[in-house]
Amino acid sequence: MAGDAAQTRAAADSFRIYYEREDNADAPDGYAMSHSPALYLISPEGDWLGQFAYGTPASEIVADLQARL
Known part of the structure; x- marks a missing residue:
């Protein structure tokens, strides 16, 4: 289950989790996610x-x- 961008940010903030989308032409979807x-x-x-x-x-x-x- 996933939420919208605001819900995702609220959940990440509550757990003190870092995440950031990074463009990556070599990745299957064109991006990767850097995270805690x-x-x-x-x-x-x-x-x-x-x-x-x-x-x-x-x-x-x-x-x-x-x-x-």
Whole structure:
């Protein structure tokens, strides 16, 4: 699901995420998106539960998820 430009900016701002469209003639659609690299864990109710930095081993993420079950 995606929102319009204002909704996307509001969501990015709420998570303090950087993103920017960059023209790139070599990309299939003619552009690429530069963005913050992170994985966010959000509850079904919309509560922030945690964040994993880029490069976090999958085993660490799985262990965190299993501990929450």
